[in-house]
Amino acid sequence: MKKIKDSTTEEKILEAAEKLFYERGFAMTHTTDIAREVGCNQALVHYYFRTKEKLFESFFQNKVTLFITAFISTGNEETTFDLKMTRKIEAHFDILRKNPRLPFLLFNEISTNPQRVANFRASLGDMPNLLLSAFDKEIEKEAQEGRIRRVKAIDLILSIISMNVIMFIADPIIKALTGASDKEYEKMLDRRKQENVETILRSLRP
Amino acid sequence: MKKIKDSTTEEKILEAAEKLFYERGFAMTHTTDIAREVGCNQALVHYYFRTKEKLFESFFQNKVTLFITAFISTGNEETTFDLKMTRKIEAHFDILRKNPRLPFLLFNEISTNPQRVANFRASLGDMPNLLLSAFDKEIEKEAQEGRIRRVKAIDLILSIISMNVIMFIADPIIKALTGASDKEYEKMLDRRKQENVETILRSLRP
């Protein structure tokens, strides 16, 4: 029978892998690096995960799940549309702040390894379509009552995601351009969160 | 004396490198792949560019320059602020459309190889600051005359860039989520360009 141990080693490996995959992507992260990071023998990495590819997939699946669920389960209260939007935008931004490297990795690995698209899609099922059409209906209702302009749900979502994501995906570039320190960048993030809400809400006015 | 030849081979190598670097990034592109793509011996790649790193830098510098200059030299006519914004947004979108993989590569390589940040920054000089402060002044003037709300130039630029860029950086994901074919995606791009202009202009209303 399998031991119910604290599996610290396996976890440590996953954590180290996460860190390095985030930092360098799949190809530039080596199992030897991971082992060094953990402080264990390189063979252990293979002992627990057989191949680097499998290790990556564990990590990747973890992250995708975390991201999706967190995004869905917010801002579903019964209030005004504006307030719900605000909540969703802010929640999304906060998740990103906790996982700043995630969107980059998502884009990166799905772009460079088309094979992963299938996995990704499968992991979502037809949830996207359901969500989109529900959201479309909600927008239509609001529009009909003259509170917002008519807009496609997909467009609105893309706008939100893009504006939130840019700060994390382009942070080395933005830092390089503005010369902002890490601390200043944090402040910039705070302002940016507000600004994104502002931009989206204003863009929705009838 | 150096021959003034058409240097097709060298160019071919750069082109192949461009294609492959775009598709797979630096680490996953091998000089052997490039040679195969060109149809020449792998040693030739090194003959012309010495190292893979140098080859990458040639390509990278090329692209950054192209991108920056194209962005600056548009929408500087004397018309209304709204029209100028529209032009800039659309021009930016069009450049991206011609170089759909470029922003991804920019983010990718600058993120994973911090050493390149220096090069990148150097290649820009203090142009960013000049542009930003000029733009800030323009916005201030418009705001004072009550035509738009007050906003930081950097925020406005980030919003524009992010909304334009998302369609190219996340295209495999968006395709996977919406199930759009390449043709449908092209249509989506057309709509999206308009939508981005709309969103930005509306968000600027006083």
Next chain:
DNA sequence: ACACTATTTAATAGCCCTATTAATTATTTG
């Protein structure tokens, strides 16, 4: 303590990749 299983390590096979070298073919120039 013993047998058994799980964890960890050392060593290494085998592969692929970069970069170099030396030799070969093509091109240019006087």
Next chain:
DNA sequence: CAAATAATTAATAGGGCTATTAAATAGTGT
């Protein structure tokens, strides 16, 4: 055409990386 230079290739050194194997160590249940 002959000599010189450029372009191209074949071959390979050398290094690094993944994955495997076999052996050693730790841990568990009886």
